[in-house]
Amino acid sequence: MERIDVGGVEIEVQRLKAGSGRPRAPLVFLHEGLGSVAMWRDWPARLCQACGREGIVYSRRGYGGSDPVPDVRGTGRLQPDYLHREALEVLPALLDELDVEDPVLLGHSDGGSIALLHASHFPVSACVVMAPHVIVEDISVRSIEQAREAFESGGLRERLSRFHADVDNAFWQWNDIWLDPRFRAFDIRAECRRIAAPVLALQGLDDPYGTLRQIDEIAPTQGPFEKVQLPACGHSPHKDQAQATTGHIVRFLADLP
Numbered sequence: 391m392e393r394i395d396v397g398g399v400e401i402e403v404q405r406l407k408a409g410s411g412r413p414r415a416p417l418v419f420l421h422e423g424l425g426s427v428a429m430w431r432d433w434p435a436r437l438c439q440a441c442g443r444e445g446i447v448y449s450r451r452g453y454g455g456s457d458p459v460p461d462v463r464g465t466g467r468l469q470p471d472y473l474h475r476e477a478l479e480v481l482p483a484l485l486d487e488l489d490v491e492d493p494v495l496l497g498h499s500d501g502g503s504i505a506l507l508h509a510s511h512f513p514v515s516a517c518v519v520m521a522p523h524v525i526v527e528d529i530s531v532r533s534i535e536q537a538r539e540a541f542e543s544g545g546l547r548e549r550l551s552r553f554h555a556d557v558d559n560a561f562w563q564w565n566d567i568w569l570d571p572r573f574r575a576f577d578i579r580a581e582c583r584r585i586a587a588p589v590l591a592l593q594g595l596d597d598p599y600g601t602l603r604q605i606d607e608i609a610p611t612q613g614p615f616e617k618v619q620l621p622a623c624g625h626s627p628h629k630d631q632a633q634a635t636t637g638h639i640v641r642f643l644a645d646l647p
Contacts, residue, residue, distance in 0.1 A: 391427070391455065394448075396483050402427055402455040403488070406438045406445035415515035415647055416444040418485070418493040420501030422521075422626075423564040426454030428553045433628050433636075437496075440640050446488060450476060458559040468567040470576060473500065477507035494643060497522065499599065499625065500564070502591075503578065506608065509589070510581040516588045516646050518639055520627045521597055524607055526568075526576050533598045534568045541565070579607050586612040590642045594623030594630060616642060 393400045404427050408414075419434050421427075426449040438445040452459040459466045481504065485493065494516045497505030502522025509517040523530065540546040541561050554560040567573055591605035605617050618638050623630040 393455075394484065394487050396480060396487060399451050400457045401451065401484060402449040403484075404434075404447040406435050406447065408438050408442050408444045411442045414441075414443045415492055415494050416446055416490060417441065417496050418490065419445060419447040420481075420495060420497035420504050421447075421449065421453070422499035422501055423568070424453075424550060424560060425449075425498065425501065426553045426560070428454055430628075433632065437628075437636055437639060440636055441643055443494065443643070446490065446493075448484065450480070452556070452559045452563050453554060454560075455555050458556045459563055462559050462563045463566060466563075468563050470567065470570065470572045472567060473503045473576070473578075474507055477504040478511055481508050482512060492647075494518065494646070496520075496639070498628065499523065506582050506585065506589075507578055509587050510578075510584045514587045516590070516643060517585060518590045518592075518642065519605075519608075520592045520635065521594060521600060521625050522591065522604055522608070523576070523600060524578050524582055524604055526574050527600055527603065529601060530599050531569065531574075534565060538565050538569070579609070582608045583611050585610040588614045588616075588642070588646060590616050590618070590639065592618045592620060592627045592635060592638060594620045594625060594627055596621075596623060597625045599625045 392403045394403050427447050434445050434447050449456040492513050492515045495505035496518045498520045502519035505517050505519050551557040593605045620627050620631045627635040
């Protein structure tokens, strides 16, 4: 594990090797709203080997072993544009530090939104998203309210503490902004339509955080777009349907640089 300085913030980064073979665009893994490098477990490494591509996995600020957000529930509280800032400011700066151009972005949940936003403004080789958010649905808000209850009085805080150096920092920066009434206006559908790179979107049919609208309404008007509906799958396709998810991604990327 490395720590990369991005604008004065130390970001936890893991680099994955792909073995021998022709150089191809690396996979950059963008985690969910409560994710981190560790929460991906070994799936990124297995996917990189299956695709024959190197990989970069990192924890956003406030998650995993990256620097925390100061006063996360006060002056440091995330604002409604936080996904845009991650996609258009932080991620480009990190890719510059790592000397990565035209990556394959692979995002889950919040990370999927970041991937779509970045791909709508910067060149990428492809964009793969699992359970992304392009709008805020009532089902999402209800589940995030339930997550708050589980964190405060259930076992969620203890479970998450295994994956984050500062578990309160990780949880509240995500939960507070998603339950902020101002965030209900979040809508990136127009930006998604501008994506020129190939896009693969996967959505579990039993996802408690979003419906099929989240992938149906990506609808880019330039590059190729493929949607996959996964039965018996919740919010984490790479966990709930790991074999099927890996197979779809490997096939989708097979002929891409």
